[in-house]
Amino acid sequence: MARIPQTTFRELADRYSTILFDAYGVLAGSNSVEPEAPAAVELLHTLNKPYFVLTNDSSALAETRAASYGSLGLPIDESRIITSGSLLTGYFAEHDLAGSRCVVLGPPDSLRYVEVAGGCVVPYEADFDVLVIGDQSGFPFLEAADTVLSALFRKIDARESVSLILPNPDLIYPEGDGFGFASGSVALIFESALALRYPVRPDLRFTRLGKPHPAIYREAYSRSATMDMVMIGDQIETDIKGANDFGIASALISTGVTGYDVSQLPESERPDYLIESLAI
Incomplete structure (x- = not known):
């Protein structure tokens, strides 16, 4: 090469x-x-x-x-x-999700993105139509994840539809001299659990926006x-591949x-x- x-x-x-x-x-x-x-x-x-x-x-x-x-x-x-997060506005409009009950895992600004997009944010203990993973922080992780996963299982068992949305597909991010898990890793946890319980439902995956x-x-x-742009990034799987594909x-x-x-x-x-x- x-x-x-x-x-x-x-x-x-x-x-x-x-x-x-x-x-x-x-x-x-x-x-x-x-x-x-x-x-x-x-x-x-x-x-x-x-x-x-x-x-x-x-x-x-x-x-x-x-x-x-x-x-x-x-x-x-x-x-x-x-x-x-700003891409949620277009996605909600395209998929007629305005007014939907949305559980959002993330800090306050993640919730605000969903509100701006037209979603009705509800507590993670409530019934919901849409699950948005906005970030890996800003909520009690284990408590919220367990509660939401159990609700997902009940809804799927009852043949109810639910939209799964992941604005940020990143798995990790650099922080200081080290690295941290990003919201894409949280989505993988949910997807792994869904695949284990529903092995013939490959559709039970998050729609990734970023x-x-x-x-x-x-x-x-x-x-x-203009298309005369150059993307400067540090991740092959997101920054570089995305620019090349575009x-x-x-x-x-x-x-x-x-x-x-x-x-x-x-x-x-x-x-x-x-x-x-x-x-x-």
């Missing part, structure tokens, strides 16, 4: 009309920013270069995330932040009005999750570029 070219952030900024960033592992974590991120964002402001943050995080509204970035010295307006699925890239295209350029950064040789990956998962960091 051809060698993947090494490049720099400045070269990507000069080459493409619009820059797309992943958030965690590329720009910032929960309580800190990547060292080169402020200068990289300032460069784009100086060049008047369009850019967007495409994040699978559905635990924080765009305005919440923008305020957090600002407090860390990273001035990014909320209009530049596209979250997987990267690598196309909806978040379509939103970036809608806002930028037909835009991809650059794998070494500051996040992926820590292995990617040169032998299949074409759909190979980045167009490798970059060490956002250093200019």
Whole structure:
């Protein structure tokens, strides 16, 4: 296979009309920013270069995330932040879920995403039509998971329909010097239990909205009005594959999750570029 070219952030900024960033592992974590991120964002402001943050995080509204970035010295307006949680609005409209009773596992902003989409949020102990896993935190995990799983079993046994929605498919995320489980791992727990109890029901799976699925890239295209974009991300399975599948350029950064040789990956998962960091 051809060698993947090494490049720099400045070269990507000069080459493409619009820059797309992943958030965690590329720009910032929960309580800190990547060292080169402020200068990289300032460069784009100086060049008047369009850019967007495409994040699978559905635990924080765009305005919440923008305020957090600002407090860390990273001035990014909320209009530049596209979250997987925001995709719920289109999904609820497309599938006529407005007014549905929704159990949401996640912090308050995850619940707010569902309310904005038209869902009626109910406590996890209540009956529901829709289950949304918004995050791996913000709720009593074992108590809520056990209660919701038992309710799912009862509803399926009674042949009632239920929609399972996962805005953020990420399994892990970088945090400081380590890693944490993300909401995609929570969904896998539910799916494993459902598969064990209902082995002939492969349909009992969550609908995944965020990267690598196309909806978040379509939103970036809608806002930028160009396919001349490059996605800078740290995860092959989400950032890179999603960009490749959508037909835009991809650059794998070494500051996040992926820590292995990617040169032998299949074409759909190979980045167009490798970059060490956002250093200019």
